[in-house]
Amino acid sequence: NFPLDLAAGEAAPVAMVAPQING
Structure with a gap:
């Protein structure tokens, strides 16, 4: 990926990393 x-x-x-951290 x-x-x-x-x-x-x-x-x-x-963009994908941000949502993961916000989780």
Whole structure:
């Protein structure tokens, strides 16, 4: 997932990480 997200853009991984932390 990381390589795919990085390739698509840094916005994708950041958006996914934020909700995980908010959990």
